[in-house]
Amino acid sequence: MKHIHPIVIQGGMGIAVSDWKLAKTVSQTGQLGVVSGTAINSVMVRRLQDGDMDGHVRRGLRAFPSQTIANKILETYFIEGGRAATQPYKRAPLYSVESPKALLQLTVAACFVEVWLAREGHDGVIGLNLLEKVQMPNLACLYGAMLAGVDYVIMGAGIPREIPGALDLLSENKTATLKIPVAGGEDAIMSFNPQEVMEDTVLVPLKRPYFFPIVSSAVLAMNLKKKSTGRVDGFIVEGPLAGGHNAPPRGPMKLNERGEPIYGVRDEVCLEEMRALELPFWMAGYYATPEKLSEVRAMGAHGVQVGTLFAFSNESGVKDEHRKKAIHDILTKPAPEGGWIFTDPRSSPTNFPFKAARLPGTVSEEALYLSRKRICDLGYLRHAYKKEDGTVGQRCPAEPVKDYVKKGGLEEDTVGRKCLCNALMADIGMGQIQAGGAEEMPLLTAGDDLNNIARMMKPGQTSYSATDVINYLLSQEATAMKAPSTEAPLL
Template sequence: MKLPTLKIGNLIANIPIIQGGMGIGVSLSKLASAVANEGGIGVISAVQIGFREKDFEKNNKLANLRALANEIRKAKELSPKGIIGVNILVAANDYAELVKTAVKEKIDLIISGAGIPKDLPKYVKGTDTKAVPIVSSGKAAALIAKLWKRRYDYLPDAIIVEGPEAGGHLGFSEEALNKSPKPSLENILKEVITAIKPFEDNYNKTIPVIVAGGVYSGEDIAKFISLGAAGVQMATRFVATEECDAHINFKNAYVEAKEEDVKIIKSPVGMPGRAIKNAFVEKIEKINIPVRYCYNCLKTCNPATTPYCISRALINAVEGNVENGLIFAGSNVGLVDKITTVKELMSTLVDEAEKV
């Protein structure tokens, strides 16, 4: 199959692959620009992006906003012609400020999940920045389209459908994830395409639907394109690249992980998450880890009762202290067996898809 380009309004990616945003600090300017230079869409994760700034603990919000602007500038410098997005978690306390900063820096697209990004169009309407929500059902896709149209006369520029095999936070209940068979990405894709069709017809706008969660090979990409997806979002595979912004210990944990090492964990975000089983995951299953310092990062977290601080756990992991950290990963991490380059990975994926 000849892979189509991915069109999101006037943005055209030659390869229909979005590298999924990965927080904290796993996808920053280095990874995002490398993907964009290969013709895909590179995505910086905005969540607690200021973790390397000197004033991160003292002045968390300012440190994050400054680091976000810097990472966007760096990515654009490294990939002047590429398409760069930012992933901003709806559950973040500083959501509006992060969005405004990204728009001011002329980011190409903002991708938002872990909640309904009710007011995203307020900040992007009238600019060149595209608004892309992440959903896990047709119902959520229709709800966002309806809400945005009514409130802001705006429709999503694209929609990412994330299924139950993704890494990080998941838009499914633990019961749904433990159900057999699990909800399938193929079915949810169909559901979302059907749910947004009336909006596309009534308002004469194409809303590309992009699938995420468990997409691993070029064959997977070809399959989802043939089912009506405009592209795919992939994250797990991009961790095991030289350009990924995480510490080498984080990447090695991916290479070493087996299928049975993948666990569903509880997160202070209020959604289940998928991670690699390690000493930290075993610990939080047994005891609460008291919060030493609160970054006040999440709308949903109460530091007095939270089982652990997710910011600290993710920062430990990305900085290489993996045994005391949370290593998010998709369900296919067991298949990762080496660290490669973004160039090699993208060309392998395209070759595999084109052979189908």
């Protein structure tokens, strides 16, 4: 039998913007719905502390292979009726090279629940999106998603050569490892042993999902195809107009008059070279029209990945208040000079350029962000470094400056950095209540398609559904009806 990959991939937007509800809706249309695994353990524990009012998380946990682990999680985090609005969230432990078993179990369960809920009640396909830059949770995330039967894994923000081999091992419930870069020292090795983490659970072989790394060049794609530790099944080719993190420009960083990175001819991807790799690929970053979809398919792409249009749909995980205000501002106010999106070369602790929507009341406003007290209490974007005693520590250029410098970091690396972890949690209505009662502020990210979001609105309407997005993208009959030529064997 042959398997036809979906034409449209819904982008995996974190933190929990691409949640299970959005992914499920897209999957039910016959396209690829994708959940974000970024910080998914924190997302689940905050849903539980908010009372899990609809019971979805607890229903997912009841399906988890280990009820011993599920019950421990509920005992630790669930609050009947939900926490008070002024009560801070109890935080999950921070990751380390040797994370505690309870944290690994929490992560496995959280990713399982997200994928299980997305797959519940239909036979469509579901993908998981992770960031290579957020390495320490990834093995546990992958295993949890595989326990729930995830069909695809998509990874960006780095070069994930080790992930294909890890998928092979995890599908057999074997120990998988990842190298963790350590500044000033040798790579550390992080391992995940399903037999130890799942304790007394009876484990059975798991489906190995398709693996699609996100690339910004055909050269990188070829490198991954040849040098990854296992099978690569296709690619997402992402340009600099996509939302979230972008690959840095090739060559020295140069900025335009607005302070954004300048991308040039060297950053364009040759589709002919992508076709020569003989693996399916999807174009991402400002391709969200039926005309562009038809154009790239005619040039050899299998389809497109779309994020921004889904991020502002009704099913998105973005807090309704933020989503509706953003749409209202875009529809009724003149766009700032240069458009609604700013590509910030400094804000992300990853050193990758990061796109932020230029919307009032969000920390894209520099003065508003500078009023925030610096704190690093989620830690997903910390970097490992070698301490004076030879052990491995972690630091983040968005943490308090004195702490970062004390850990051997350079003060100039902290300038302009923003705590994306807390800001993105605030985007989905789960902002932490910090000391003194201050609530973390949102920082909405989107691609350049945000400038054209009005095309999704029908006359008299101020919102739209994820299904509307799919219908719009596939509205040209030739695109919707012609079967793609790229086939892959069923797993």
